[in-house]
Amino acid sequence: MKKISIFITVLIIAFVSCKPKGESETEENSRRTDSLLKVINSPELAAVNKKILDNPDDANLYNERAKIYLQFKQFEDAISDSKRSIRIDTTNAGFYLTEADIFFVANETRNAKDVLEKVVKKFPENTDGLLKLGELYYFVKQYENAFAKINQALKVNENLAKGYYLKGSIYKEVGDTGKAISSLETAIEQDNKNYGAFLALGLIYGAKKNALAFEYYNNAISINPSNTEALYAKAKLMQDMNQIKDAVAMYNQILKIDPNHIFSIYNLGAIEFGINNNPQVAMDYFTRAINANPKYAEAYFARGACHQEMKDNSNASADYQMCLQLKPNYEPAVEALNSLGK
Numbered sequence: 531m532k533k534i535s536i537f538i539t540v541l542i543i544a545f546v547s548c549k550p551k552g553e554s555e556t557e558e559n560s561r562r563t564d565s566l567l568k569v570i571n572s573p574e575l576a577a578v579n580k581k582i583l584d585n586p587d588d589a590n591l592y593n594e595r596a597k598i599y600l601q602f603k604q605f606e607d608a609i610s611d612s613k614r615s616i617r618i619d620t621t622n623a624g625f626y627l628t629e630a631d632i633f634f635v636a637n638e639t640r641n642a643k644d645v646l647e648k649v650v651k652k653f654p655e656n657t658d659g660l661l662k663l664g665e666l667y668y669f670v671k672q673y674e675n676a677f678a679k680i681n682q683a684l685k686v687n688e689n690l691a692k693g694y695y696l697k698g699s700i701y702k703e704v705g706d707t708g709k710a711i712s713s714l715e716t717a718i719e720q721d722n723k724n725y726g727a728f729l730a731l732g733l734i735y736g737a738k739k740n741a742l743a744f745e746y747y748n749n750a751i752s753i754n755p756s757n758t759e760a761l762y763a764k765a766k767l768m769q770d771m772n773q774i775k776d777a778v779a780m781y782n783q784i785l786k787i788d789p790n791h792i793f794s795i796y797n798l799g800a801i802e803f804g805i806n807n808n809p810q811v812a813m814d815y816f817t818r819a820i821n822a823n824p825k826y827a828e829a830y831f832a833r834g835a836c837h838q839e840m841k842d843n844s845n846a847s848a849d850y851q852m853c854l855q856l857k858p859n860y861e862p863a864v865e866a867l868n869s870l871g872k
Contacts, residue, residue, distance in 0.1 A: 574598050575598050588618075589614075593612065596610075596632065600632050600635060613629065624658075626649045627646075627659060630662060639669065643666055657686050657687050660682050661690065668696060677700065680693050680697055695713070695726055695730075697713040698711075698727065701713055711731065718731075725760075728753065732747040732750060743767055744767065758791055761780060761783065765784065774801060777801070781797055792826060795818050795822065796826075799812040799814075812836050816833035820833065828853070834848075834849030837849060847867060850870075
């Protein structure tokens with residue numbers, strides 16, 4: 531029984547922020563097929579194709595079509611059109627930035643970096659290029675280079691909200707909370723609709739269980755009510771601060787937006803198991819999380835703990851073993867599995 535109480539603590543505290551592995555190859559192929567069908571049937575694509583037939587030398591039209599292809603992740607076609615727009619007009623910085631965006635989204639960061647370096651050399655006062663290059667350096671954790679490009683952009687225009695937001699994000703990542711807060715607050719001063727800055731500040735204060743986080747989360751939610759990221763962060767803070775009823779209500783609100791939001795499903799299970807002492811109901815939530823993502827190792831462990839609490843050691847063992855298959859040497863599962871033999 532002592533072991534089970536330890537499992538409950540782990541469920542409530544440790545696993546609520548764990549991320550499952552990515553989608554399967556079949557799911558990815560299906561997504562790509564659906565995306566291609568949308569492109570073929572896209573009225574925006576049909577419209578721009580018609581314009582290109584009438585104006586085959588209009589660089590702006592190829593840039594527009596490249597963005598449509600990018601939207602549907604048709605990267606080869608997007609790059610082809612982007613390069614064509616640049617061949618027609620080498621003086622438009624926006625065309626290069628579109629090409630960089632395509633490479634970035636396609637996870638070809640080296641190509642994106644090469645294009646952006648060309649932009650800042652060719653257009654040294656183009657703040658979009660400087661910030662995008664700074665963002666890319668931040669993305670690959672080259673923080674010194676990121677700061678250099680961001681500060682260069684801010685010298686051109688000191689009112690760039692994105693510049694302060696990026697600086698705040700870097701400071702937050704390296705653990706300089708004071709500078710992070712200062713930069714993020716400045717970003718909000720420049721743009722009071724900066725969702726990312728409000729969310730980041732909420733996460734900083736939320737990590738300290740400071741109720742001020744709720745104010746920032748509420749602002750982020752008011753800007754983008756359907757974005758589950760801020761809703762989840764708020765619900766998780768409610769749970770951490772023992773506002774269980776409110777947390778449950780918000781997790782259910784999230785599930786109305788995204789029925790397969792696995793972290794909300796998981797946390798509802800953790801609350802049922804660890805707080806409401808209802809392993810059967812908790813097990814249903816963990817099973818639902820597993821169905822939403824069969825590679826969610828922690829959900830197998832949690833369901834195993836429910837089985838063990840209900841004296842069903844056979845199914846508990848199966849779930850613990852599955853957890854270890856997905857996440858080898860996961861200590862709580864190893865300990866739980868060993869406890870079954872005692």
